[in-house]
Amino acid sequence: MRLHTGPNGRREVLPIHRRHVAIASFVAAALALLAIVASLRAVSTWRFYLPRFGQSSFIGLGFNPTPGRSASKSVSAQGVQRVEIEAPIGSVSVSTGSPTRFGLHWTVSGNPAGAVTTSLAGGVLTIRFAPNTTIPINVAQLSVTMPGGLPLGARVGTGTLSVQGAIPSLSATVQTGALKVIGFTGSLSAVDHVGPMSVQNATIKGPLSLVVGTGPLNFSGDPGLAATITDQLGPINLNITPSGQLAVRAQVPLGPFASGFPGLSTGTNGTFRGTIGGGKPGYLRVTDQTGPVNISPF
Numbered sequence: 001m002r003l004h005t006g007p008n009g010r011r012e013v014l015p016i017h018r019r020h021v022a023i024a025s026f027v028a029a030a031l032a033l034l035a036i037v038a039s040l041r042a043v044s045t046w047r048f049y050l051p052r053f054g055q056s057s058f059i060g061l062g063f064n065p066t067p068g069r070s071a072s073k074s075v076s077a078q079g080v081q082r083v084e085i086e087a088p089i090g091s092v093s094v095s096t097g098s099p100t101r102f103g104l105h106w107t108v109s110g111n112p113a114g115a116v117t118t119s120l121a122g123g124v125l126t127i128r129f130a131p132n133t134t135i136p137i138n139v140a141q142l143s144v145t146m147p148g149g150l151p152l153g154a155r156v157g158t159g160t161l162s163v164q165g166a167i168p169s170l171s172a173t174v175q176t177g178a179l180k181v182i183g184f185t186g187s188l189s190a191v192d193h194v195g196p197m198s199v200q201n202a203t204i205k206g207p208l209s210l211v212v213g214t215g216p217l218n219f220s221g222d223p224g225l226a227a228t229i230t231d232q233l234g235p236i237n238l239n240i241t242p243s244g245q246l247a248v249r250a251q252v253p254l255g256p257f258a259s260g261f262p263g264l265s266t267g268t269n270g271t272f273r274g275t276i277g278g279g280k281p282g283y284l285r286v287t288d289q290t291g292p293v294n295i296s297p298f
Helices: 018-047
Strands: 002-005 011-014 047-049 060-062 067-076 082-096 099-107 116-121 126-127 141-146 152-164 169-176 181-184 185-194 198-214 217-222 226-232 234-241 247-257 267-276 281-288 294-295
Touching: 067 116, 099 126, 116 152, 169 181, 181 185, 217 226, 226 234, 234 281, 281 294
Parallel strands: 082 126, 082 141, 082 152, 152 169, 152 181, 169 185, 181 198, 185 198, 198 217, 198 226, 217 234, 226 281, 234 294, 247 281, 247 294
Antiparallel strands: 002 011, 047 060, 067 099, 099 141, 116 126, 247 267
16 A cells, blocks of 8 residues: 545555556566676676785775686496485586596685585485585586486575486476576476576476576476476566477466467466367466466477
8 A cells, every 4th residue: 555645635545556566576576686696697706906015005906707726526326326416505517428427526716625525325326515615606616427317306505507418307406596407308396496497408208397486487398298387476488399288277467478379378467278289188387476478389
């Protein structure tokens, strides 16, 4: 509610429309997301420096990248049935490589010793990346090459996560930052609380679950036969080639819905249904509290 002075001089209470509240919330969240992304990109390139004695006595601001220190490690894949990666902070990239060993390479701003630890228990290899500094974030990087065919769980607190390769099952979570999956085949469950999510050239075999709290969500490829896609605050763009006949239900309470498929209704602020593709029956459920949402052929 808000106050307004009427023609008789009295203070009147006027309603605040839901659309105005949603638009204001979206703008605030978008600005917060841009600030986070900017800090992740910029913090690693700033450093203060002091001149040597005998030189001019001012403090300057340089833009040279902060140098990182790197280390590597190789781990046998014998006995490993599943992989778990944990990183409270930093940038993590995962790809497939040797069928018999894991390759780990990391860079941190401080001492790299102890930044990466591994343990094997019950067939689960846990890789933990815990650099001993919180800034600069971009300097804290972990690259993992793993044998194809192993299920993977990966969790990043503040930073980024990128996964590419022949991984049959992936469960990925990012608290704050970007999540990117490229060329994936298998079942996929991904959550990004604050940040953009991008799944490109995917072939989903099994269930698909994508959840974004605040940020854009982009998907291209085959969503499989049991897909649920949710975004609380941000646009959803799906470029898909369905391998089955999918019953689509798209809920967009506030925002436009567009489709490039015939038979799938479009409009603004509502629930939209239709059927796309052919073959085995399945479903695609899309929910976006504040759109827009677009579904088009890939």
